[in-house]
Amino acid sequence: MTRSRKVLACATAVAVAVVALIVVWAVRDDSPAGPAAGPSDSTRAASTRNKVERLTQRYELVDLDGPERTEVRRRGDGAVVATLTVGARTVVVAGPQRRFTEPAATSAVVESTSWVRIAPRPWQPRPGLDEDLAGWLLDQIEDDSPPVDVLGAAMQYLAAAPDGRNEDGVRHIGDAGFGYVHTTDERDGADFYDYLEIPWKFPDTGRVKPSKRWDRQLDCSGYVRLVYGYRFGLPMLNAPVNTTVAGLPRTAASMAAYARSVLVAAGRTPSQPPAKLSAVQPGDLVFFALHDDPSLITHSGIYIGKDQHGEMRFVSSRSTVDGPSFGDVRGDGVIDSGYFGQRLRRVIRL
Template structure:
């Protein structure tokens, strides 16, 4: 198995190609919220049934951790090289550093060595010894293909169009939704919700339960918050998709459906009384690639109504996410309508309610 050190020496052109997918948005910074964010916190964890790492052995080592139950691969200095969480297909691997930036929309950047990919099966204790995982990991630890983060930024403002062999444009600058022709019928929101990935693509899509849905021309190149997640995890990374909430065993259509589904591992469980619930008291257990769920609108009753992809710390040390939002008309890590951070006292930080690792 190739070492993780070899993987970190991937040619610089690979990194540059990934950076080319980053986008640039235009808006004034919300400095008052940025200044209110506290310093980054440190996660302290204790191994389950494992002793100290022998830092002089030069060997890698598998280790079990809890809260949540997971397996990590440690390097020769005890550093975590990869994380695999029970019940989840999302794996976080250490790789070449990349920078994701939107300088016209926010002064901060996300510089990360975390690469997030989907495994073919959900993780369980001892899976590192199984043939399916060994085959997958050999490829995943060396591939130059886009991970979930690189894919997500292929839909932000200014992202170049990408087409498949048949000429279908499957990536490029995405809108949130069409302009609302009658604000009074949609609670005054200027852009309509309910734009799924197949609307963006402009093609009919048949789901696993046999349901075929047709795209609406007015929603071409548009994906709302959950449509964005379904595009990145589902259509692009091939995570199974349900035709709607509570239909089939795939990723549900809405943020509420995703948050309350049995899929993956609940990292921050929903708690507190409906309809507003409670903000999680400790968010240190999050890792890059987790889905974040928010309660933002009193018109949606007890439903959670926004979903985002957690990226990890930004260059100022704060916990940052990307999501498709009305304020900037598409996917963003920017500040318009609220800083894209979940620590501190900003808009989204106050309205975070739960998190899941698919």
């Protein structure tokens, strides 16, 4: 081969290599965005783990007894920002301060920073905090504009509360009356679906229709079921029960005895009030024996916190004020003294 031909062949080879390199670069640069353009599986996993890491970096989880629970404390100042109880779904979260008042029935004022939330499942501490629950808890703790909680919803049925409709057009909030009759011949009361004026399908008895007799009214357990069940999604049953169930039975007595929950306080005997109430926290359910039999639970309510006098207030649907109230009409609305305090029998945490 002549010198000129060798030079030409070499130049051609170089040109081909350059073209090939340009083509490869162009293909890499212009390839459409696909799975590789988004976060990889390892990146997504790291993002998920970051929820646990953020929680444990910012907060300390401290396990306590009486009842078994975990306090979430902010690192730095040690402030308790949430309390989770082993076996319970209700979680108390520290939030903006608010005032509960009911001038028509009491001069009491409850000022509180406790917000009661319903966790996706009961709290069970174990090595390796659950990722989903960690994310849920972070959302609750760090929400500067928290949505309505259990206590806020409970206040939406007091006297003169304005009506409100949900996205389905159901009037689900507003002033509720008291609907219950208890005689030797008849026992009947207004459940949550009677107040809502809608039919409801229960898992144990099927579909039931509201009674026109109890239009916009609630008995005590119907009120608890409206708040915890209809508003916040805890399961509800309709038929009588005689064993522990993962939901809210129909009556106060069966709720106190058979709703899957954590026992917070009870008397030494079924006919005595609890000796200590120091473990009670906002959102707990309280139960009373208001009739002749001192051991028969006939009334239920929701504990909301201490008032300006340090008295422990609860809200329930009562005949004395014709509906939900935490007032003092014919008996102070507190659980640590007076009429209701003497008749308190049991406190549970859902």
